[in-house]
Amino acid sequence: MANFEAYQEYQRIEDFEEDSPPGEEDLLVHVPEGLKSWHHIKNLDNFFTRIIYHFHQKNGFACMMLSEFFELQFLFVVTFTTFLVNCVDYDVLFANRAVNHTGLGQNPLDRNKVTLPDAILPTQQCTQIQENSWIIFLLIMAAIFWIYRLVKVFCNFLSYWEIRKFYIKALKIRMEELCNVTWQEVQDRLVSLQREQQMCIHKKELTELDIYHRILRFKNYMVAMINKSLLPVQLHLPLLGNVVFLTQGLKYNFELILFWGPGSLFQNKWNLHPKYKRSGNRLELAQQLSRVILLMGLANLLLCPFILVWQVLYAFFSYTEVIRREPGSLGARRWSLYGRLYLRHFNELNHELHGRLGRGYKPTSKYMNSFTSPLLTVLAKNIAFFSGSVLAALIALTVYDEDVLTVQHILTAITVLGVVITVTSFIPDEHMVWCPEQLLQCMLAHIHYMPDNWRGNANKSETRDEVAQLFQYKAQVFILEELLSPIVTPFILIFLLRNKSLEIIDFFRNFTVEVVGVGDICSFAQMDIRRHGNPTQWMSEGKTEASIYQQAENGKTELSLMHFTIKNPRWQPPQESSVFISHLKERVQHDAQTGPSTQLLLSEAPLCTSLQSNESATGPENLLASVLAHPILTASGLQGRDHRLIPPSTAASAAASVLASLSTSQLANPSRGSSHGLLPSSVQPENTMYRSNRTFIELHSEFASAEMSLHAIYLHETPVRLGRWQEEEEEYEDEQEINSGSTSKKGTGSSC
Structure with a gap:
């Protein structure tokens, strides 16, 4: 009998071995007696990330489900685009062909007016798309993707409902109070629940760092690779010089190759494959990773036309209304993806990073706006004067007689002139005081990182250009670069990332540590001053054994340690x-x-x-x-x-x-x-x-x-x-x- 029970226990542990990190095979999550229990949670990363953190940050069940539902807008984009291509008679819409209205009792003056129904083709003609095989193929692919998203929404509904119960019954937080509860309070209740209910059997005390490691396991690796300049995001282009290029598509490919895609380095979501921890076959593993990157680059190249069409459509539908309503918004700046990774501390959650960079937005904007070109200022003043004069005349004419609006291209001219006046924002404020060093100090107070070459050189254009890599124009980041991403990403993967395969293999072998009950994490995330501190600066002298290869750049270890200590006292x-x-x-x-x-x-x-x-x-x-x-x-x-x-x-x-x-x-x-x-x-x-x-x-x-x-x-x-x-x-x-x-x-x- 004892042997049979031992065999059952061994078989049960084997069943969970592939899904659980060491020390987590018997993981149970309990709620108080008399309530439903969450048994055998195999994926604590998903539990802490989606169930706890994202549920809190997205303000509960109703908001998350509403967001999931509106993510089905893909169907609207495809349907509306198909309608515009196949169901609109553009000859009638553009008045290239006259429409004859012969209805009885109709006002003769209205016979030449074109209405929207006149420009829409009949239903029978609109649905005849069998001749265009490309449209049929795209519609089938869109339908398959939409059905997949619909099934995922339904599954998420069941999952979010269980999360809602966990918050109410286990954490004692009602949904109407969730918006007013801070993350620190949720985290404290989770730590207290571990002491009372033993969610993780192999760890009596659940620390704040354990939770952060679960949520930010892969993010810490990305921050470390950016810190060590391992990912090829800095390009040297002719005429343009050094350019940072990191888009959502390129970042998605990096994560797909390294963390969770087919052939990735992690055998599951928390363990690096054992073969990557050995140095004996590093050259063979580098060649294998190079082949994976090559296949991923070719796949991106093959899908480039479809992704590019989707990017163009999405940008058109997303930013047309913004440009019409607030054209100056595209001239504003925003923290780039590269800037968010470069400035991010180890073990810094999304809301902490967002709040910190949000506080640094105004001083950084003031610093960037303090650099003005006298030549551009003169041009902007005169262009604004000429455009404003013409616009004022057109507005006065339309006020005098609204029939002026019926003249061809008048509305277009008014719109373009308004955009030109808004874009010519090179005219500096006459009350602005030139104090770049103090503005840079104000910026440093919030972004926390500043290369040594910035100090004392705040008035140099080189420093401004480096800050601009972190703080880019919205038009540059979210329109130009994202539209170019499907074209540029395959070449970055094939010609740049493949050359770093051996360095990537060495990085994951040298900077991966195993934590009991947590799994494999980036060693930089341990914030170990002895191993990764800077021995010559940041007051770490005599407290670190790190070589140049091991130390984090720009005091990342020291500042991350201080940030985490202050945020989690x-x-x-x-x-x-x-x-x-x-x-x-x-x-x-x-x-x-x-x-x-x-x-x-x-x-x-x-x-x-x-x-x-x-x-x-x-x-x-x-x-x-x-x-x-x-x-x-x-x-x-x-x-x-x-x-x-x-x-x-x-x-x-x-x-x-x-x-x-x-x-x-x-x-x-x-x-x-x-x-x-x-x-x-x-x-x-x-x-x-x-x-x-x-x-x-x-x-x-x-x-x-x-x-x-x-x-x-x-x-x-x-x-x-x-x-x-x-x-x-x-x-x-x-x-x-x-x-x-x-x-x-x-x-x-x-x-x-």
Whole structure:
């Protein structure tokens, strides 16, 4: 009997072996007694990503189902396009052929007017499409795809209904309250549920990092490959120079080849295939991956005409109304796909990235708009003048007599002239002040990453061009590049990505680690300072053993660690990371002594003065603004000191002062239960000033974002600041020695 039970247990484990990472074969999800249980959840990645995170971010069952339903708009696009091709008589519509109305009792003046029914072909003629085999083929393919989407919507309906029950019964969150519940609260309830119900049997404690690893398993790999410049997204083109090209289609192909497509490196959604973990057959595996990339490139080349037609139709239906209603919107900028991956921290969820880049949108726009071309300004002024004059005359004529609108091409001329006036936006604001360095500092506070060559070169066109790669025009990103994507993607795969096959194989072998109960993840996502820290900068000296190949570029490991620690204050980092954080706090306290006081920063910051009318002086916006206004503050508050004793980077000193003040407030109020957060003591849940406007959790999140911005400024400025400070200190000591030596010599001579 015992042998039979052991055999049953072995057989059951084998059944789940292909679908579960190590330590997860017996995974159960329970809800309180008397309610339905979720047994044997094999795919925890899907559970945390779709069931927990996406359900919360998409605001619950009703919104998700409505979005699923409207994703069937593919049927409308195909049907409407077929109607326009086969059922419209364009000779009548364009008045190339007269229409004779002979109805009795009809007004003779209306006989020559063309109505919409006149331009639509009869039903019998419209449905005769048998002669065009291409249209029949496309309609059949569209019907098959639409049926597949319909079945998927029905399956998702059942899945979302179960998710709804899990939220209500297990997490105790009602659907009408879901919009007002933050992700941190959902995550805390999930961690608490693990302690009570043991969702994962092999892990008693479910940490925040485990959940992030599940949700961002493949995203962390993509961020790491962009950070190490492994993916061929930077192209050198004649006349255009260095161009970044990363579209939705190209990104989809990267993920299909590497993660979840046929022949991908992962044998399932959480385990890298064992053969890629061995170095003995790396050349053979590289050739195999090269063949997969070649086949994928040829498939893209074969499907290029169909994808291109779909892209053109989708762009036409999507942006025509936008151009008519708000033509200037296409001249606005937006964070590119490359920028979102380049600026993304390891273990940063979508809503966290969206909020951070959203806060950095205005300062980045101001920085980009501060660069103007005098030649384009002169041209824009004159083009706007001529176009405006003609447009004003046409509008005046139409107001005087509306029959002017019936003149051929009048509406077209008015529309085109309006677009031209909107596009000629090269005229700078006459009140604009040229301060690129301060704007770049404001931008850094939110995007957190800045290459070393940007520092001190904010006024250079090269720096602006590099920022433009991250912050592109909407017309460039969402129209031009996406339309070119079906044509360019096959060539990037065949001629560029294939050449990196061996580097990709080595990358996944060297930077993949196995975590019990989680599976294989990117080692950079561990945020291990010892393994991936920068040994020469970012205050990681002596705490890392990483080589140039192993270290993350631009302080990605250090900044990601600080971001995750601040966003998840209850998470306990590993020992090496804790040492780094402790060393950083000690350095902040030390440097705060040489910087301006927090009271001076808050009282004299020009940006804070306008905010203090409605909010407390210790609000998150004020704390950050007080640092970003540092040039004026240091000029007014540090007068009278020896300029040699003032640190070169006042922004870092100001950031250290505010961070030290916040840390002191935290230590004075340990009852708040936050191990890493630095929320000031003046902001408590009982504070009625904030209770009427926002919840305490939301306010804590804003302070966490401001704190991370201060850390980003401090960490970026510290290496340069320390170097300059040491140089000036040495020069000052040398000068003092020279002066003292000359004085002693004079004294000796006079005495003699």
